[in-house]
Amino acid sequence: MSISETMQSTARDLLISGQVQRVIGFEASPRGRVRPAIIDRPEEAERLVWSADCTHNLTVYLQRALNRDNGHASREPATPPARVAIVVKPCDSRAINVLLAEHQFSREQVFAIGMACEGIRQGAPASAPEATLQERCLRCRERVPVVHDVLLGEPPSALPEALPDEALAHVRGLPPAERAAFWLNQFDRCIRCYACRQTCPMCNCPTCLFEQEDALWVGMRIAPSEKRAFHLGRALHLAGRCVGCNECERVCPMGIPIGLLNRHLAETVESLYGHRAGMQAVLSPVTGMLSAEESAP
Amino acid sequence: MKTLSRENLNLWLDGLAAQQSLIAPHLEAQGVFYRPVQRAQEIAWEADRPALSAKEFLFPPSERLLKVEKRGPDIRLEVSPSAAPQAIFGLRPCDARGIRVMDAAFLETPPIDSQYASRRENTLLLGLACRSMGASCFCTIMGLAPDDPRDMDVMFTDRGPTLAVQALTPRGEALLAGLPIVEEPGEVEPASRREVGGLPTAEAWKESFGDARWAKHGERCLSCRLCAYVCPTCRCYDVRDEALPSPPGEAHFERLRAWDSCTREGYRLTAGGHNPRAAAGSRLRNRLLCKFVYYPHQYGPAACTGCGRCLDACPVNLDLLEIGGALQEAAQ
Ligand code: SF4
Numbered sequence: 001m002s003i004s005e006t007m008q009s010t011a012r013d014l015l016i017s018g019q020v021q022r023v024i025g026f027e028a029s030p031r032g033r034v035r036p037a038i039i040d041r042p043e044e045a046e047r048l049v050w051s052a053d054c055t056h057n058l059t060v061y062l063q064r065a066l067n068r069d070n071g072h073a074s075r076e077p078a079t080p081p082a083r084v085a086i087v088v089k090p091c092d093s094r095a096i097n098v099l100l101a102e103h104q105f106s107r108e109q110v111f112a113i114g115m116a117c118e119g120i121r122q123g124a125p126a127s128a129p130e131a132t133l134q135e136r137c138l139r140c141r142e143r144v145p146v147v148h149d150v151l152l153g154e155p156p157s158a159l160p161e162a163l164p165d166e167a168l169a170h171v172r173g174l175p176p177a178e179r180a181a182f183w184l185n186q187f188d189r190c191i192r193c194y195a196c197r198q199t200c201p202m203c204n205c206p207t208c209l210f211e212q213e214d215a216l217w218v219g220m221r222i223a224p225s226e227k228r229a230f231h232l233g234r235a236l237h238l239a240g241r242c243v244g245c246n247e248c249e250r251v252c253p254m255g256i257p258i259g260l261l262n263r264h265l266a267e268t269v270e271s272l273y274g275h276r277a278g279m280q281a282v283l284s285p286v287t288g289m290l291s292a293e294e295s296a297p
Numbered sequence: 298m299k300t301l302s303r304e305n306l307n308l309w310l311d312g313l314a315a316q317q318s319l320i321a322p323h324l325e326a327q328g329v330f331y332r333p334v335q336r337a338q339e340i341a342w343e344a345d346r347p348a349l350s351a352k353e354f355l356f357p358p359s360e361r362l363l364k365v366e367k368r369g370p371d372i373r374l375e376v377s378p379s380a381a382p383q384a385i386f387g388l389r390p391c392d393a394r395g396i397r398v399m400d401a402a403f404l405e406t407p408p409i410d411s412q413y414a415s416r417r418e419n420t421l422l423l424g425l426a427c428r429s430m431g432a433s434c435f436c437t438i439m440g441l442a443p444d445d446p447r448d449m450d451v452m453f454t455d456r457g458p459t460l461a462v463q464a465l466t467p468r469g470e471a472l473l474a475g476l477p478i479v480e481e482p483g484e485v486e487p488a489s490r491r492e493v494g495g496l497p498t499a500e501a502w503k504e505s506f507g508d509a510r511w512a513k514h515g516e517r518c519l520s521c522r523l524c525a526y527v528c529p530t531c532r533c534y535d536v537r538d539e540a541l542p543s544p545p546g547e548a549h550f551e552r553l554r555a556w557d558s559c560t561r562e563g564y565r566l567t568a569g570g571h572n573p574r575a576a577a578g579s580r581l582r583n584r585l586l587c588k589f590v591y592y593p594h595q596y597g598p599a600a601c602t603g604c605g606r607c608l609d610a611c612p613v614n615l616d617l618l619e620i621g622g623a624l625q626e627a628a629q
């Protein structure tokens with residue numbers, strides 16, 4: 001049985017036995033692009049695929065499916081499913097841990113179909129067969145999802161040497177003025193389409209700080225100061241939470257290296273606190289928590 | 298056919314860039330974008346369709362409509378000045394049509410949008426025919442062609458050492474006057490076309506309103522605005538008054554508008570908190586039905602030029618041709 005067939009039968013069994021009411025996985029479009037598939041009926045399971053083009057981090061769909069209380073209630077189907085199965089790569093599975101720590105849903109509500117991952121190709125979701133692996137995958141040494149209820153595929157016994165993060169070392173090595181100029185130039189390309197935010201499982205605020213109706217903090221202009229506020233603010237909100245799936249960078253129409261900024265924060269948090277987002281279901285040390293008296297009005 | 302040598306065209310473009318803002322496809326590390334260029338040499342001639350349309354030069358991502366200055370009892374209103382002249386060279390037929398589509402709402406249906414009108418008045422549309430259609434292009438379904446000159450002031454067709462030139466408007470003719478244009482025998486070679494599968498009729502799109510598939514598509518849609526922001530015809534905007542830094546004793550504000558899209562969650566939020574388009578699928582449906590039903594009904598042209606950008610850009614592959622194709626099959 002091919003891995004896609006194993007995945008299909010796993011999904012089918014889960015739906016037929018009623019263990020889950022929904023499966024979030026991948027399918028191939030008629031034009032050959034791999035994309036998210038959300039299926040509720042066993043006979044739809046045959047659509048599911050697994051390949052080195054399954055680049056999306058599907059956990060962005062988990063809260064919408066499960067959490068009635070996150071301000072997105074309007075998006076929900078009439079009766080939200082009690083339990084959802086989701087296909088996760090090792091990086092994606094870390095997002096589940098972050099969201100569990102943040103009480104977005106409970107562990108019992110999720111059935112994680114973990115994939116032994118050997119990396120995703122460049123150009124995914126529609127890469128040429130001979131395409132090389134994405135750089136983030138060349139830097140990654142995780143082959144088994146930290147959260148999984150079933151593991152599909154064989155994790156390789158020997159891992160290739162992880163690639164050092166040269167882009168990050170380079171930008172960190174720039175003199176401060178040059179580094180600032182580099183980032184500001186990148187941010188200024190932004191068109192505030194919010195694709196990065198919408199595709200991010202961790203950007204789950206019911207109302208984003210950068211899109212308040214009252215413009216008290218950040219205005220509506222699609223202009224440099226607002227763009228900079230958005231990028232710097234978002235990066236800080238993701239410190240210790242970003243799992244490095246790189247979806248934000250993949251979807252950005254302007255080619256802004258958002259992942260590079262997030263890696264800078266992730267490495268800073270790791271070196272200061274020894275924390276790597278989502279390796280366990282614990283909160284980011286940078287996330288503020290108000291104690292009882294502080295949160296009183 | 299009238300032709301102009303590449304050398305003379307470049308000289309002319311250099312001259313144009315010295316007098317006014319010249320916008321053209323430009324190759325950057327992140328892809329090809331319409332950008333202001335200083336010289337003809339900076340133009341990406343061989344490039345595919347730019348990643349974003351050229352609409353931002355007529356309908357900028359955000360702009361001030363009005364400035365308000367309050368000094369004690371005095372209130373001063375300042376309307377923004379009129380636009381400076383600009384020329385867009387290397388414009389694709391689908392992007393020129395996008396501008397014509399915006400004209401229908403901003404210029405041809407009262408009230409006239411004065412900001413848009415002043416930019417439009419000051420913008421020359423200098424087209425460059427596509428040699429062939431890209432993988433996701435479907436301009437032919439929308440009644441255009443890769444070498445369609447109709448919406449341009451001047452249309453150029455690249456023939457290697459020379460370019461065929463055709464003036465389409467009096468403005469275009471005036472622009473070409475005095476150029477060393479050569480009359481050559483023969484006609485311009487038409488661009489190669491690819492027939493693409495059909496889209497539903499306006500009637501069939503309309504009848505799809507209650508189709509259960511919209512909710513299914515909505516489950517996948519991320520409710521970003523990428524599809525609308527890359528689109529040459531999506532022209533929704535939000536208007537807001539924001540405070541400006543003011544000298545002591547004064548209060549300055551600006552009324553500004555910025556791009557918006559019906560695909561975002563709060564687009565139809567009303568006072569009191571009701572959201573008639575709370576479901577993502579209903580917003581996605583609105584975007585497509587606006588293109589093929591509502592906009593043509595209200596303003597005339599279909600609000601899609603077949604550029605195919607939203608097909609390529611959508612992070613989760615919501616594909617207008619696929620969605621429409623399935624609806625059409627069901628309608629037959
Ligand atoms: S950018 Fe910050 S405020 Fe906005 S959704 Fe993400 S985490 Fe929330």
Ligand code: SF4
Binds near residue numbers: 191192193197252
């Ligand atoms: S996806 Fe890119 S252009 Fe869009 S808001 Fe994010 S950074 Fe800006």
Ligand code: SF4
Binds near residue numbers: 530600606
């Ligand atoms: S709807 Fe899509 S294909 Fe049509 S004009 Fe807009 S971006 Fe292009």
Ligand code: SF4
Binds near residue numbers: 519521524610614615
């Ligand atoms: S259709 Fe695609 S690009 Fe458009 S809002 Fe939905 S996810 Fe974003």
